[in-house]
Amino acid sequence: MKKIAVLTSGGDAPGMNTAIRAVVRRGIFKGLDVYGVQNGYKGLIAGDFIPMDFKSVGDILHRGGTILQSTRCDEFRTEEGQKKAIEQLKNAGISGLIVVGGDGSFQGANKLNAQGVAAIGIPGTIDNDISGTDYTIGFDTAVNTALDAIDKIRDTASSHERTYVIEVMGRNAGDIALWAGMCAGAESIIIPEAIDDIEDVIDRVQRGAKRGKKHSIIVVAEGVGKGDEIGKVIEERTGFETKVTILGHFQRGGSPSAYDRMMSTQMGAKAVDLLVDGIAGVMVGLRNGQLVHTPFEEALQYKRTLDMTTYDLARSLSI
Template sequence: MKTIGILTSGGDAPGMNAAIRAVVRSAIYYGCKVYGINRGYKGLIEEDLEEMNLSSVGDIIHRGGTILKSSRCEEFKTEEGRKVAVKVLKKYGIDCLVVIGGDGSFNGALKLTELGFPAIGLPGTIDNDLAYTDYTIGFDTTINTIIDAIGKIRDTSSSHERVNIIEVMGRHCGDLALYAGLAGGAETIIVPEINYNVDDVCNKLDTTKKRGKRHSIIILAEGVGNAQDLGKEIVARTNADLRVTILGHVQRGGSPTAFDRILASKMGVRAVELLLDGKAGRVVGTRANEIIDMDITEALSMTRDFDKETYEMAKILSI
């Protein structure tokens, strides 16, 4: 492996730039050339790539987003599109590819590997929804972004004695809602993995009100339902003074935390080392504070177990 390509795909996540930096600098350290591919698989098919050097990744470890940009690409989902991508990679003498993204991006890396082109995946997604790894790049930063928002909303919620619903990202995975809700002291946390009842939410509000607390924070993962609709139901049952805040894409931005910078750096170096060892069709992750790698097919087939123990603990602490 003498020339490595790198791209970011799918939703951006804080820490992607740290991962790009780690791949580029470790590859150059080991005597390899590196090509950065702009706009993910779409840019690959359209030959939007350029050789990177040490200066290409200077002063980016602290920056959110991705300097390589990202996009969705329907054409790459077709066999014809993937063959064009492989042709481009070979045209530029690229021997292997590092893909930073979520499960959709990993499926693309798997398809390339099946076509005989070596690829390695790094988990870059704020949702933390990849079952094989304890943490994904960007998850920790996003939790801290949500906690910051909870703190600000609590200030005004307390002043006006209001109930606030804060909708966070997480269509199929409730990790952001769970951990930010626990760390932010939310009274109620609603996630896709656990069925909830509006009456239970209202009873909780009544209980906290009776003990003298006039404001409450409800964290809702977007995959459960519409925050505005939930708010209307709660108001109809309790007549509460209620506001809804949908955090949206503010959760994707911001300078990555130290945790995400370090995690991304370690994963980027491991990816390069795997490729130099002739290993491909693998993904890098973390378990029990150790950097691990495993077969990409096995990783994609795993089912994530929701942390019910932490969920129950959050309920206990919010009585």
């Protein structure tokens, strides 16, 4: 193997640039020519490859987003689109591909690997919802971004004696809501894995008010439903002024945390090492504090489950 390429796909996540930097520099260290693919799988089909060197990844470690850009590509879902991508790689003499993204990105990488392109995946999504790894790049930064926002909203909630419903991202996973809500001391945390009965949420708000609490914070994962609707029900049933804040894509941006930088650096370097060692068709991950690699089929087959002990702890502390 002489030439490898790296691309980012799906939603951006803080730490993707750090992973790109690690892939490029580790690849050069291992004697490889490294190329960046612009615009994900769309760029792969178009052969939009750029040679990467030390200078091209300078001063990107701290930047959010992805310098290689990311876009959806329906054409790549087709067999014809995949053949075009493989032909572009062959023409460029690139025999190894590292894909930074989520489960949808890994489905594409798995298809390429099955057709002879040595592919490795690096989990990059703030949702932390990929099986085969305890952690995905961007999650820690997103949680801290959400937590900072909730802390600031709590100041306002306390000043005006209001109830606040805060909707956070996470797709169909409740990790961001659980971690941010737990660390912010939210009165209720509503996640897809354990949807609280609205009656229980209302009861917690009313019990808190009877004890003299001046405000309540309810954190809702976007996979549960619309925060606006939940806030409306709470206000109607309790009579307390209820405001709703939807953090949205605010959580996907920003400079990656130290932990995200460390994990993306280690995963990026590990992906290169695996290709050099002749291992492909796998996703790099973190399990029990150790870097591991899991076959794409296994990572895509199983749904990652949330540790409900943390959820139960949060409920017991917010009585």
